[in-house]
Amino acid sequence: MSTPPRAKVRASSAVAASIAATPDVPSPGLLPAPGWSHVRRIALFRREVREVLAPHALDLLWSRREEMIEGSRELGRKAEGERYFASVMVTIELRRCEALFAEPCDAATATLLAELLGRSRALHDRLVALVRPELAGLSARPAETLEISLEHRVRADDTCLLIDGDAMTIASPTASRLR
Amino acid sequence: MTRAISKPTIPPAPAEVSAESPQGTLYSVRDVARLFDVQESRLRYWAQTGFIRPSQRVGERTFYDFRDLIAVKVARELLGAGLSLQRVRRALDALRTKLPEVSAPLSRLRIRCEHDAVIVEESERTFEASTGQVLLGFSVESLQQEAASVLAFPVAPAAADGDGSPYDDDESAYEWFLRGSEHEAAWDGEDPGDPTLEAARAAYERALELDPALAPAYTNLGALLAAQGDLDGARDCFDQALAFDSEQPEARANLASLALQTGDPETAIAGYRQLLRQVPDSLEAHYGLGRAYLEVGVKAQALAHLARFCDAFDRLAEGERDPSLRQRRAHAGAAAEALRRELRG
Numbered sequence: 001m002s003t004p005p006r007a008k009v010r011a012s013s014a015v016a017a018s019i020a021a022t023p024d025v026p027s028p029g030l031l032p033a034p035g036w037s038h039v040r041r042i043a044l045f046r047r048e049v050r051e052v053l054a055p056h057a058l059d060l061l062w063s064r065r066e067e068m069i070e071g072s073r074e075l076g077r078k079a080e081g082e083r084y085f086a087s088v089m090v091t092i093e094l095r096r097c098e099a100l101f102a103e104p105c106d107a108a109t110a111t112l113l114a115e116l117l118g119r120s121r122a123l124h125d126r127l128v129a130l131v132r133p134e135l136a137g138l139s140a141r142p143a144e145t146l147e148i149s150l151e152h153r154v155r156a157d158d159t160c161l162l163i164d165g166d167a168m169t170i171a172s173p174t175a176s177r178l179r
Numbered sequence: 180m181t182r183a184i185s186k187p188t189i190p191p192a193p194a195e196v197s198a199e200s201p202q203g204t205l206y207s208v209r210d211v212a213r214l215f216d217v218q219e220s221r222l223r224y225w226a227q228t229g230f231i232r233p234s235q236r237v238g239e240r241t242f243y244d245f246r247d248l249i250a251v252k253v254a255r256e257l258l259g260a261g262l263s264l265q266r267v268r269r270a271l272d273a274l275r276t277k278l279p280e281v282s283a284p285l286s287r288l289r290i291r292c293e294h295d296a297v298i299v300e301e302s303e304r305t306f307e308a309s310t311g312q313v314l315l316g317f318s319v320e321s322l323q324q325e326a327a328s329v330l331a332f333p334v335a336p337a338a339a340d341g342d343g344s345p346y347d348d349d350e351s352a353y354e355w356f357l358r359g360s361e362h363e364a365a366w367d368g369e370d371p372g373d374p375t376l377e378a379a380r381a382a383y384e385r386a387l388e389l390d391p392a393l394a395p396a397y398t399n400l401g402a403l404l405a406a407q408g409d410l411d412g413a414r415d416c417f418d419q420a421l422a423f424d425s426e427q428p429e430a431r432a433n434l435a436s437l438a439l440q441t442g443d444p445e446t447a448i449a450g451y452r453q454l455l456r457q458v459p460d461s462l463e464a465h466y467g468l469g470r471a472y473l474e475v476g477v478k479a480q481a482l483a484h485l486a487r488f489c490d491a492f493d494r495l496a497e498g499e500r501d502p503s504l505r506q507r508r509a510h511a512g513a514a515a516e517a518l519r520r521e522l523r524g
């Protein structure tokens with residue numbers, strides 16, 4: 001049903017003049033109000049557009065990351081094994097990736113990326129891989145034997161992607177005995 | 180022309196209507212809108228939300244009976260007196276339970292409201308209003324007379340269509356919708372009182388009368404109301420459009436635009452973002468986000484979306500670039516350039 005929107009909102013000549021007079025002070029008043037969208041004809045089809053991360057996109061972004069990992073053992077817990085925690089912070093400055101991608105590496109792209117990465121299983125797995133050696137060191141257990149649960153959040157600050165992950169593993173006495 | 184009908188017969192002439200018993204007369208949404216000076220879109224919104232529904236159905240169409248009229252009058256007066264929708268709904272519920280119990284003919288009733296309670300009186304006595312306690316009082320007989328007099332006056336032809344015969348009932352809802360769209364396309368974009376707009380409005384309302392679920396008609400009617408300054412009515416229409424077609428991008432864009440124009444940029448941003456998830460290249464979404472982010476002072480985002488709007492405009496075919504879009508492109512380009520300079524500095 002979608003047809004090109006039509007708007008009949010017009011900016012006053014004063015607005016146009018103010019743009020010419022003060023080009024360095026952008027304000028909402030410089031822009032005419034958005035128009036009202038109309039339906040001209042009922043469309044036969046409606047397109048469904050799905051935006052997902054393209055193959056290799058995460059590889060390239062990941063290659064430009066900065067990271068920080070911290071871990072600790074839970075204090076005071078005795079029964080049912082010891083719990084170990086790790087936090088991982090990854091920062092990707094999108095502006096530094098400008099040469100890599102077709103899209104503009106600006107704040108809007110960062111916001112969309114944050115939305116997509118926030119539910120990315122691939123990113124989750126990479127974060128788990130990052131914290132695994134830290135948790136293995138803390139628990140003194142082989143990294144490949146650890147069952148790690150991790151929650152991650154992604155937000156955008158201007159063109160910067162800020163990725164935080166909180167990971168936890170339990171080193172149970174049973175698991176220890178098995179080894 | 181359908182003005183009011185006696186169930187289940189064909190619509191009688193207005194002169195016949197005034198002679199009928201009120202219980203037997205049915206009223207279209209247009210009649211009720213005229214009687215109470217309420218917008219048709221608002222009545223439809225009330226019906227859709229279950230606030231006050233037309234209780235009678237004839238074929239595919241629904242009608243208000245006289246009891247519904249009483250409910251509309253009570254609701255309108257209570258809302259006008261400042262009561263919340265919730266309290267009015269309670270009052271109407273009370274009214275609905277009382278009306279079937281009364282033995283007198285409806286025309287001999289008096290109805291009054293004290294706080295949340297609606298009191299139906301069968302006696303002839305006149306009740307006295309006192310400030311803060313009694314909110315309204317009217318005789319049903321007088322409402323009946325008003326209804327009859329409104330029905331006796333046909334709608335002015337110019338307000339409906341302009342061809343001397345206000346409605347051709349052979350036309351479908353969608354044909355009325357297209358007719359409204361044609362009228363609107365003839366509008367000069369400047370004068371909100373232009374007769375072509377009124378003709379468009381009448382056509383859209385007719386379309387909705389024939390098909391109350393025709394979402395595009397709500398969208399265009401809402402846009403028209405917004406252009407005429409009735410932002411509440413416009414919001415009702417856009418909500419209705421999305422109630423019937425939850426993914427319609429035009430209604431979504433208009434709701435966001437409405438939020439922006441009523442000083443709520445955060446809601447506008449959320450609405451435009453939702454639209455972008457559905458239509459990633461939406462011109463309206465990028466332009467609206469650019470303006471909304473400027474309002475909340477997030478200049479990097481404003482720049483990004485204004486730049487996208489400009490790029491998307493530049494990719495449009497020549498025929499798709501209407502004057503309004505061209506003008507917004509010029510302003511957006513200037514604002515984006517100024518933002519670039521500022522952010523670089």
